[in-house]
Amino acid sequence: MVIHEPEGEKVIRSLLGFLIHHGNTDPLDKDAFYRIKDKILRRWGTVVGFDVQHLPGMKCNCCRNGYHWHWIYDWGAYGWEKCWHCGGTSWYKQERWILLLRYRLGNHDLHRPVSFLKGEWSNKPSSLLAGRFIEGFINHSNSPHHLNRECALWLFLFYDRSAFKKLITQRIGCDNIRTPFVFYQDFSYRRWRDLYGHRPYWEFDAD
Secondary structure, three states: OOOOOOOHHHHHHHHHHHHHHHOOOEEEEEEHHHHHHHHHHHOEEEEEEEEEEEEEEEEEEEEOOOOEEEEEEOOEEEEEEEOOOOOOOEEEEEOEEEEHHHHHHHHEEEEEOOOOOOOOOOOOHHHHHHEEEEEEOOOOOOOHHHHHHEEEEEEEHHHOHHHHHHHHHOOOOOOOOHHHHHHHHHHHHHHHHHHOOOOOHHHHOOO
C-alpha cells in the first residue's frame, strides 16, 4: 500500500531541508540553531539509518601526559604540576565518537547526535554497529557564504524570534548581495560606516 504525502507537507519538508542544509554551514548562534534543527528533525524528518562520526581531537603540546615541569613559587623549586592548558587531560580537544541518527528531510540527509563516547577506540564503532563511518567534520554546503547565512536567518525568524532580532542587527559587509536579510545587514553596515567613518582593513589595502 502506497501512502501519498499531502502536497503541502511535501513542500514544507523540502523547504526546511533546504534551509537546514545550508544554514548548518553558518549557524550564527550554534546553540539556538541546533535547538531549532533538533525540533524540526523530530517533527518533520524521517529516520533512515544512523552513522558514526569520529573527531580525532588534538593533543596538548604544552605538557607530558597532563603535567608539565616548571617553577612552582609555593615550593621555591621546579616540579611537576597539572597542566593549566588542558586541565591535566593531555588533550586540547578530546577524541570523540558520536552516534548520529540520519534523517531524510526533503532532498537532504541530515544528522542528529544521540550519544557521545570520549577517548580512544581501537575498533571503529561503525564496524560493530554496521552503520556508515564519517571521519572528521561534515561539510554541509559548498554554496556561497551569503546563502548559508540567509537560510540560517530564515530559520531563526520562523522558530526563534528573539535570536533573530539579535542576529539581524549584526552589521556585515557583503558586496552585490540581493538576498533580503543579508542585504539588510550589508545596508546597515554601510550606513554605520558612512556615519562613523569606520572602514575595514581590506578597503585600506586598495588605497
